[in-house]
Structures are given as structure tokens and as C-alpha cells.
Amino acid sequence: MTRPGTFQILARDGAARRGTLETAHGTVQTPVFMPVGTQASVKSIDPRDLDEIRAQIVLGNTYHLYMRPGDELVAQMGGLHGFAAWDRPVLTDSGGFQVFSLAGLREITENGVTFRSHIDGSSHIFTPEKAIAIQQNLGSDIMMVLDECVAYGTEYDYTAKSLEMTTRWAQRCRDAHPEGQNGRLVFGIVQGGFFEDLRTRSAQQLMEIPFEGFAIGGLSVGESPDEMRQLLAHTAPLLPDQKPRYLMGVGTPMDILDGVALGVDMFDCVLPTRNARNGTLFTSFGKINIKQARFRDDPEPLDPECDCYACRTFSRAYLRHLYMARELLSYRLNTLHNLRFYLRMMEEVRDAIGQGTFEQLRARYRAAYEQSES
Numbered sequence: 001m002t003r004p005g006t007f008q009i010l011a012r013d014g015a016a017r018r019g020t021l022e023t024a025h026g027t028v029q030t031p032v033f034m035p036v037g038t039q040a041s042v043k044s045i046d047p048r049d050l051d052e053i054r055a056q057i058v059l060g061n062t063y064h065l066y067m068r069p070g071d072e073l074v075a076q077m078g079g080l081h082g083f084a085a086w087d088r089p090v091l092t093d094s095g096g097f098q099v100f101s102l103a104g105l106r107e108i109t110e111n112g113v114t115f116r117s118h119i120d121g122s123s124h125i126f127t128p129e130k131a132i133a134i135q136q137n138l139g140s141d142i143m144m145v146l147d148e149c150v151a152y153g154t155e156y157d158y159t160a161k162s163l164e165m166t167t168r169w170a171q172r173c174r175d176a177h178p179e180g181q182n183g184r185l186v187f188g189i190v191q192g193g194f195f196e197d198l199r200t201r202s203a204q205q206l207m208e209i210p211f212e213g214f215a216i217g218g219l220s221v222g223e224s225p226d227e228m229r230q231l232l233a234h235t236a237p238l239l240p241d242q243k244p245r246y247l248m249g250v251g252t253p254m255d256i257l258d259g260v261a262l263g264v265d266m267f268d269c270v271l272p273t274r275n276a277r278n279g280t281l282f283t284s285f286g287k288i289n290i291k292q293a294r295f296r297d298d299p300e301p302l303d304p305e306c307d308c309y310a311c312r313t314f315s316r317a318y319l320r321h322l323y324m325a326r327e328l329l330s331y332r333l334n335t336l337h338n339l340r341f342y343l344r345m346m347e348e349v350r351d352a353i354g355q356g357t358f359e360q361l362r363a364r365y366r367a368a369y370e371q372s373e374s
């Protein structure tokens with residue numbers, strides 16, 4: 001088996017790259033979209049479904065699993081792979097983002113972040129070492145460092161001090177899980193808010209540490225699409241060409257295609273799974289909402305170009321009925337479809353990069369999505 005952490009670039013099309021990333025649970029074809037399985041489950045679908053829609057790697061949230069059922073229990077049950085019967089790669093975030101966005105009452109010190117549980121108000125502390133220990137217990141293939149994701153609009157001086165601490169925390173995370181240890185990988189996370197010079201500083205400091213990959217954090221936090229794109233265009237090319245680049249929490253189909261065009265290799269987002277549960281569905285002709293009356297007696301498949309179970313088997317009329325009747329099957333079929341849409345788009349992306357036709361693919365999606373965004 002090729003050493004975990006090995007990243008091979010197979011083809012380029014402009015700044016877009018097609019590659020392979022080796023992990024302890026198999027090879028990931030990049031660019032890749034990671035379905036989000038916050039509480040050890042991709043909501044409403046099971047591992048057989050993930051296989052069928054050809055998911056390669058899923059994301060678990062450290063904060064949630066630490067809170068419930070507890071990382072020690074998950075370790076006892078064989079890590080996420082044994083517990084959730086998923087035998088492919090798993091990436092876990094460090095909990096930093098959730099603590100900053102979910103937990104109540106937080107205090108940040110050099111040692112780590114102290115916070116109260118959103119479940120029962122109990123007090124906890126995440127240090128860099130603790131964040132890594134939890135992810136080790138979860139059996140994560142790709143662990144993220146503990147970082148401070150500063151809120152959109154944070155002023156320059158605080159952001160500058162925060163990134164310095166994030167770098168010191170990153171070093172402590174790497175020290176807690178040395179390079180090559182049991183085939184698991186650790187990625188650094190670039191911060192620096194929306195200040196290009198601070199992004200450069202954060203990237204330069206992190207690249208001094210031997211991470212197997214680098215994430216761009218602190219985005220998709222309320223900024224405009226243009227602000228995100230501008231920051232991304234500045235930051236992505238700063239990162240090592242020969243290491244995977246991961247854009248955290250992004251995004252819409254167009255955000256992802258624009259990220260690929262800027263050299264990003266990995267993405268995760270709750271959009272396809274969350275939108276499925278409110279009836280918003282992604283199709284080859286743009287975004288629709290299945291609850292619209294126009295679908296009441298529509299016998300056609302949701303998306304004729306989609307190969308998922310929902311599109312092969314049922315009509316728009318049936319999918320609308322399930323949604324209006326709040327049938328649980330609605331969550332499952334809509335989720336299967338939306339995730340398959342994202343995963344199929346990534347398959348097309350990888351093929352297009354290999355054939356040098358990525359820009360044509362991006363233009364095709366833009367034609368379908370610009371109008372449906374309006």
C-alpha cells in the first residue's frame with residue numbers, strides 16, 4: 001500500500017489539479033466533496049447508500065461526537081469506522097469552529113478554549129493536545145488542528161494576534177501526532193481573516209510545520225461570494241503545490257467549481273444534506289424547490305441526467321407528495337439525490353481536468369446556476 005499522506009497530481013488544467021491522496025483507509029480521488037456526517041451519520045442515509053452514490057470520504061464533527069456519545073465510547077466501539085460501519089476514509093474537524101459557533105460562554109487562553117456544552121451547559125476545555133486525542137479516539141484518517149476561526153468583520157489587530165496563536169496551537173497539534181504516526185494525517189488551517197497580508201503570514205508560518213495537507217479556514221462565515229473568491233485567489237496559490245488544499249465549509253456548486261479553478265482539492269459543506277431536508281434540490285437545470293405546486297402532477301424524474309435511486313425510480317409528483325406529507329422517505333430520497341448531484345459533479349470535474357475541458361464544464365454549470373441563484 002502506498003504510504004498514507006502521499007499526494008500525487010495526475011493532471012492539471014490551469015490552476016485546477018486532478019490527484020490522488022493516500023489515507024490509511026484507501027485512496028481519495030481529488031478534487032473531492034466530503035458529505036458531512038456530524039454525529040457519525042450522514043443524516044437519513046446509511047453506509048450502503050454512501051457506497052451507491054460513490055462517496056469517497058465523509059466528515060465527522062469532533063465537538064459533537066465528544067459531547068455525545070463521547071470519544072472514549074467511540075474508541076471502544078472501534079472508532080468511527082467500527083461504530084458507524086464505514087470502512088472508507090474519515091476526516092474530522094478539530095471542534096474549534098463548532099465551539100466558536102455553537103457552544104455557550106467561551107474563554108480563549110494560550111492553553112486552549114474553555115466552553116459550555118450546548119447540550120447540558122457543562123464546562124469543558126479543548127487544548128490542541130485534547131483536540132488531537134479526541135480525533136485519535138475517533139479513528140480519524142485526516143485530523144484538523146485546533147484553530148481560532150475569527151468571526152467575519154473581526155478587526156486587524158485581534159486577527160493578527162489570533163493567527164499567531166493558531167500557529168502555536170498547530171505546532172502543538174503536530175507534536176501531539178507526529179508525522180507518519182499510524183498512517184493518520186494532520187492538516188494545518190490557514191487563518192488571518194479577510195486581510196491578505198495576514199493570510200500570507202499565517203500560510204508562511206504553517207508551511208514551516210510538516211503537515212500532510214493545508215486547509216483554508218475562516219471562510220464561508222457570512223462574507224459575500226466576491227470577498228470569499230478574492231481571499232481564496234490570494235491564499236490558495238500560497239500553499240504548497242504538492243500538498244492537498246482543503247477549503248472548509250464550502251459550498252454551493254459554483255463556489256466549489258470556482259475553488260477548483262483556484263487550485264483547491266477538497267471541500268465539505270452541509271448544503272446538499274441540509275437543503276434536501278427543506279426540499280431544495282440541485283439539478284442539472286439549476287436549483288428547485290420540490291414543494292412548488294408546478295410539481296404536483298409532474299410525472300417526470302426529478303433530474304433526467306441524474307443516475308441516483310430517486311431519479312431512476314420516482315416522479316417529481318411523488319417526491320413532492322412525500323415532502324408535503326412530511327414522510328421520512330422524503331429526507332432520504334432528497335438527500336440521496338443532492339449528494340449524488342455533488343458527487344457526480346466532482347466526477348465530471350475530475351474527468352474534465354484530465355481532458356483539459358474544465359473551463360467548459362464550469363461554464364455549463366454557471367449557465368444553469370447563475371439564473372437559479374437570482
Ligand SMILES: CNc1nc2cc(C(N)=O)ccc2[nH]1
Pocket residue numbers: 093096097147148149189216217218219220221248249250
Ligand atoms: C460553513 N462555513 C464554515 N466555515 C468554516 C471555517 C472553519 C475553520 N476552522 O476556520 C471550519 C469549518 C467551517 N465551516
Ligand SMILES: [Zn+2]
Pocket residue numbers: 302303306307308309310311312336337338340
Ligand atoms: Zn437524482
